[in-house]
Amino acid sequence: MTGKMTPAMRQFYTMKEKHPDCIIFFRMGDFYETFGHDAEVVARDLDIVLTARGKDREGNRMPLAGVPYHAAETYISRLVSKGHRVAVCEQIEDPKKVKGIVKRDVVRVITPGTVIDESMIGSAHARYLMALCQDGGRRRVGMAFLDISTGEFFVEERDADGEDMGVVLSEVERYRPQECIAVSVPPALERRLSEEGVVVTTFREEAFEPARARTALLEHFGTHSLEGFGCEEGMDTAVRAAGAALIYATETQFTALSHITGLSVRLPAEQMALDAITLKNLEVTATIRGEGKEGTLLHVLDRTKTAMGSRTLRDRLVNPLLSVAGINRRLDAVEYFCGNTAVRTGLRDLLRGCADIERIAGRIAYGNATPRDLINLMTSLDAVSGIRTFLPDDVPPEIADACGALGDFSDVIDLIGRAIVDEPPANLKNGGVIRGGYSPDLDELRGLSGSGRSWIAEFQQSERERTGIKSLKVKYNRVFGYSIEVTKPNLHLVPPEYERRQTTANGERFTTPALREKETIITNADERLLSLEAELFAGLIQTLAGYTGGFQETGRAVGVLDVHAALAGVALHNAYSRPEITDNTKTIIRDGRHPVVEEMTPGAFVPNDTLIDGGGDQVLIITGANMAGKSTYMRAVALITIMAQIGSFVPASYASIGLVDRVFTRVGASDDLASGRSTFMVEMQECANILNNVTDRSLVVLDEIGRGTSTIDGYAIARAVLEYLHGSGRQGPRTLFATHFHQLIEVEGSLKRVRNFHFAVKETGSEVIFLRKIIPGATDKSYGVHVARLAGVPAKVTKRAEGIIRDIGNGAASSGKGGPKYTQMLLISDNPAPPVHNPAVEALRRIDPDTLSPRQALEKIYELRKLAGNEEGSE
Ligand code: ADP
Numbered sequence: 001m002t003g004k005m006t007p008a009m010r011q012f013y014t015m016k017e018k019h020p021d022c023i024i025f026f027r028m029g030d031f032y033e034t035f036g037h038d039a040e041v042v043a044r045d046l047d048i049v050l051t052a053r054g055k056d057r058e059g060n061r062m063p064l065a066g067v068p069y070h071a072a073e074t075y076i077s078r079l080v081s082k083g084h085r086v087a088v089c090e091q092i093e094d095p096k097k098v099k100g101i102v103k104r105d106v107v108r109v110i111t112p113g114t115v116i117d118e119s120m121i122g123s124a125h126a127r128y129l130m131a132l133c134q135d136g137g138r139r140r141v142g143m144a145f146l147d148i149s150t151g152e153f154f155v156e157e158r159d160a161d162g163e164d165m166g167v168v169l170s171e172v173e174r175y176r177p178q179e180c181i182a183v184s185v186p187p188a189l190e191r192r193l194s195e196e197g198v199v200v201t202t203f204r205e206e207a208f209e210p211a212r213a214r215t216a217l218l219e220h221f222g223t224h225s226l227e228g229f230g231c232e233e234g235m236d237t238a239v240r241a242a243g244a245a246l247i248y249a250t251e252t253q254f255t256a257l258s259h260i261t262g263l264s265v266r267l268p269a270e271q272m273a274l275d276a277i278t279l280k281n282l283e284v285t286a287t288i289r290g291e292g293k294e295g296t297l298l299h300v301l302d303r304t305k306t307a308m309g310s311r312t313l314r315d316r317l318v319n320p321l322l323s324v325a326g327i328n329r330r331l332d333a334v335e336y337f338c339g340n341t342a343v344r345t346g347l348r349d350l351l352r353g354c355a356d357i358e359r360i361a362g363r364i365a366y367g368n369a370t371p372r373d374l375i376n377l378m379t380s381l382d383a384v385s386g387i388r389t390f391l392p393d394d395v396p397p398e399i400a401d402a403c404g405a406l407g408d409f410s411d412v413i414d415l416i417g418r419a420i421v422d423e424p425p426a427n428l429k430n431g432g433v434i435r436g437g438y439s440p441d442l443d444e445l446r447g448l449s450g451s452g453r454s455w456i457a458e459f460q461q462s463e464r465e466r467t468g469i470k471s472l473k474v475k476y477n478r479v480f481g482y483s484i485e486v487t488k489p490n491l492h493l494v495p496p497e498y499e500r501r502q503t504t505a506n507g508e509r510f511t512t513p514a515l516r517e518k519e520t521i522i523t524n525a526d527e528r529l530l531s532l533e534a535e536l537f538a539g540l541i542q543t544l545a546g547y548t549g550g551f552q553e554t555g556r557a558v559g560v561l562d563v564h565a566a567l568a569g570v571a572l573h574n575a576y577s578r579p580e581i582t583d584n585t586k587t588i589i590r591d592g593r594h595p596v597v598e599e600m601t602p603g604a605f606v607p608n609d610t611l612i613d614g615g616g617d618q619v620l621i622i623t624g625a626n627m628a629g630k631s632t633y634m635r636a637v638a639l640i641t642i643m644a645q646i647g648s649f650v651p652a653s654y655a656s657i658g659l660v661d662r663v664f665t666r667v668g669a670s671d672d673l674a675s676g677r678s679t680f681m682v683e684m685q686e687c688a689n690i691l692n693n694v695t696d697r698s699l700v701v702l703d704e705i706g707r708g709t710s711t712i713d714g715y716a717i718a719r720a721v722l723e724y725l726h727g728s729g730r731q732g733p734r735t736l737f738a739t740h741f742h743q744l745i746e747v748e749g750s751l752k753r754v755r756n757f758h759f760a761v762k763e764t765g766s767e768v769i770f771l772r773k774i775i776p777g778a779t780d781k782s783y784g785v786h787v788a789r790l791a792g793v794p795a796k797v798t799k800r801a802e803g804i805i806r807d808i809g810n811g812a813a814s815s816g817k818g819g820p821k822y823t824q825m826l827l828i829s830d831n832p833a834p835p836v837h838n839p840a841v842e843a844l845r846r847i848d849p850d851t852l853s854p855r856q857a858l859e860k861i862y863e864l865r866k867l868a869g870n871e872e873g874s875e
Pocket of ligand 1: 597601604605606607624625626627628629630631632633772
């Protein structure tokens, strides 16, 4: 059957068999062609023309879609961003030198987690490949994260926590990997991962086997054990994940990846736990709606000057510290830069000259650095040496250590300066990269080629004079080499010794023995010139690859300096203050602001205080109308805590933060329609996660929890959760609890560490003004009716509503007297009432308030009133 196929098609099928899950980019001359089903996918996803040529294996016309090779990177990156994998199949012989079909082979596989071309990846983000592994008993889960572009590689091992693997999702939210490899992933997790934009790739089990994975790591690092990386004890599944990640990376990159020089361990005891929902809710690095940086804490804080600084800041933001000394070390650095403006601005000027040293180092080790990369490296290393001499001696340890880690690369600067021209072309294709004087051989060849060219110029001139053909030209053409071009009207002047080579539309081309001889010299010189330049460049890259470790360390140190200087700049610009970090469990904030909202309400943000002193105040119940400012206030407390623990100044006039081990935030009734779980189910799962993991050192922010179910259930659950968090004997976590269940305010009376707060509102006539100021005590008014009146609800209804509120108020205040039915309703959790089959209640249950317009809501109330009236008569 294959008899009719061309040899190239046979090659294609061989490649496809080797890489069945990849789109094969098959190099043919100046194009990458894709065939068959690949071509259909490429045509659809890249919106390019689908044609057909030749025959496929079955003898049908073969679909074909091609892209020009010089634009391939863009096309590949678009395919990869859509979750495809691309295998690049190159001609690995020079087509000019072989007869028949040239050999081809796959030289790279590009997957979402292993893209490294600069044009394909943004620089501010690390780009992680993640590997996931569970032990046989599914008790532990190991995760490895590898950024192939910089060589950063770390692992974590955690207790597994059930089917939906929240512990994995948290790390996914933290590090936002592009791709996750695993033997298999539970369907629920797989769905969540793909919602987060992570491509899940099934990778063979053998790579995750303990012995195989371990050997891969040991061989790669050239060590006898993993002890030096802290990976021997209790890190079995993490090591398996790391080994598999390395195997996968090596297999897709087809190279040794020598820039992956180490593996580090991230321990839960060293970093604040931030689960996926909390990171999302607080909009730390991404907004709730999507990827955009605007509106995030990262966006407010990221004033870094370098890609390395930006990546370091992002990493710090999702990994706040848990050590007073460690945080203070960073704060000292920020404070230093705040107080030394000249040093800060001088440093930032120098940082501006630093390209992405870490990634250039990666490309050097990988072997795909361009001539321009080397020039950028040289100027960056020059800036680095400027920084080393610029920073004074009396800087705090954090800065001194980073400064000490900046390498002295004067030999590299000198080498690149001697080897590469000032403004080299983008690639080596046409030469012109190596500077004169670097290699005597190269200079000689250039001389030869140059003198050959001037001989040609002189030859053209003398032939014009000799023959009298003024328009005679000596031209170069890739196929025919040099020839003398004579146009038709002048052909009669051609001397007899000219040998005809070719006829063109306008005239004819000739050569002479002398020209032929020079042509050979020039062409040979040019060819040798190009290959010598390539050789010299490769030698240079090899020398530079020996410095990989030093470049990486320097790059990281630049990132650290950049972050501190940037945070100082933000602190001054936004009037932040240095937080006090303590080992106790108090949170004291004076004039705290929400760092993001304050930027959106310039000059109008109302600061607020927070006091959770571990004694009388542990749980703050916050009431207030919709839009009063409850969420903003609570989120500000959480964000200030996170900022303090990454070592940043905070938006407050004073803050004292007792170390927080975990921040939990939950917003009631969040929509999770995509995953098909009911709102209430989601709320309760999130709640369970908090209650099961919270410690006395945690900070819990609950916003309208219990909203997703009926009032009675919601209230009961909210109250039970609150009691649990309050703790019976010892103190529980610092808790901020916003609620619309006004009945909850009475908890203050029965639990000793609960305090009520509310947001002040000013009423002037029919107007309600939110003052955004939090004040002690519960709110005594519901502005719902007020809002209803403003919305044009008939006075009869709003008056009646006020009456009902009064009745309920009496009932709640003097339980048992004024409002027996209501009291019974509230106590249902303590003393379950028999189920009531009331048509009004049934109808109420069926209502989805979020879908109703005010008018529809009003109609519903009338309807319910009618139903209730039928059942119980009038009141
Ligand atoms: P709630 O949670 O009580 O419904 P939000 O916290 O969502 O209210 O606040 C509603 C809006 O009020 C916010 O979007 C913000 O623009 C504004 N706001 C909140 N707090 C403040 C504040 N302290 N100062 C100024 N504006 C604020």
